Amino acid sequence: MDLTEALRTTGAVREFSDDPVDDGSVFRLLDTARFAPNGGNRQAWRVVVVRDQAIRRALRDIYLPGWYQYLAQMAAGLTPWAVVTDRVLEDQAVGQADAIAEAAAAGPGGFAEHFDEVPVMLVLLADLTRLATVDRDADHYTMVGGASIYPFAWSILLAARAEGLAGVMTTMVVRDDAAVSELLHVPDTHLVAGVLALGRPVRQMTRLRRGPVEEFATVDRFNGPALEAP
Numbered sequence: 641m642d643l644t645e646a647l648r649t650t651g652a653v654r655e656f657s658d659d660p661v662d663d664g665s666v667f668r669l670l671d672t673a674r675f676a677p678n679g680g681n682r683q684a685w686r687v688v689v690v691r692d693q694a695i696r697r698a699l700r701d702i703y704l705p706g707w708y709q710y711l712a713q714m715a716a717g718l719t720p721w722a723v724v725t726d727r728v729l730e731d732q733a734v735g736q737a738d739a740i741a742e743a744a745a746a747g748p749g750g751f752a753e754h755f756d757e758v759p760v761m762l763v764l765l766a767d768l769t770r771l772a773t774v775d776r777d778a779d780h781y782t783m784v785g786g787a788s789i790y791p792f793a794w795s796i797l798l799a800a801r802a803e804g805l806a807g808v809m810t811t812m813v814v815r816d817d818a819a820v821s822e823l824l825h826v827p828d829t830h831l832v833a834g835v836l837a838l839g840r841p842v843r844q845m846t847r848l849r850r851g852p853v854e855e856f857a858t859v860d861r862f863n864g865p866a867l868e869a870p
């Protein structure tokens with residue numbers, strides 16, 4: 641597949657066929673993704689391939705409270721857990737999460753409720769002894785650390801596309817990363833970065849909704865003129 645085409649059309653996939661994904665495929669995805677860019681080439685990623693059903697269910701149970709809080713914030717018109725936000729409004733919204741959870745429990749459930757059933761579940765960890773983070777000592781929110789892990793996650797998703805597989809990067813369990821670390825015996829030198837769910841897609845999302853370049857790129861200054869197509 642053409643690289644540009646792949647970059648423009650690889651969307652999040654949360655519905656998978658029952659077909660199992662063989663171990664060889666999972667190995668190949670990681671074998672390709674390991675060439676991802678990362679700070680200082682320290683390759684601080686670690687991956688736990690979760691096969692044990694009890695551990696999968698426990699991860700689903702860790703995922704769900706955050707998911708209902710996410711839905712509650714979306715319903716209130718908020719960007720969930722935005723770094724800069726109105727915390728009072730956020731707290732009010734999150735207060736509705738239990739009602740959303742109750743309503744969900746009465747239904748068939750979606751991706752979140754069936755999170756434990758995904759064909760492949762990869763927990764991504766960051767090794768803090770190897771994560772090169774130039775903004776580590778900043779007195780504001782830090783950005784750089786994740787940039788050594790998430791390109792690796794994206795490379796797994798692109799490699800999956802090349803194999804006829806698909807999936808989604810999820811971070812909801814990071815809301816309770818202590819519980820995940822305990823569950824997976826992660827030492828405190830490592831942080832949980834997310835969970836990748838992969839499988840054979842029921843359908844591949846290809847029509848992605850994104851804002852145009854003119855809305856996010858400017859020339860010379862933050863408030864400079866929009867970068868226009870030549």
Ligand SMILES: Cc1cc2nc3c(=O)[nH]c(=O)nc-3n(C[C@H](O)[C@H](O)[C@H](O)COP(=O)(O)O)c2cc1C
Pocket residue numbers: 650651652653654751808809810811812813845848849
């Ligand atoms: C850092 C990050 C965290 C995400 N966390 C979750 C998550 O916890 N659960 C989930 O279902 N999707 C999650 N996603 C997937 C996004 O919802 C998805 O990429 C976005 O909605 C765009 O979807 P599209 O490419 O299909 O248009 C995450 C994606 C990223 C990059």
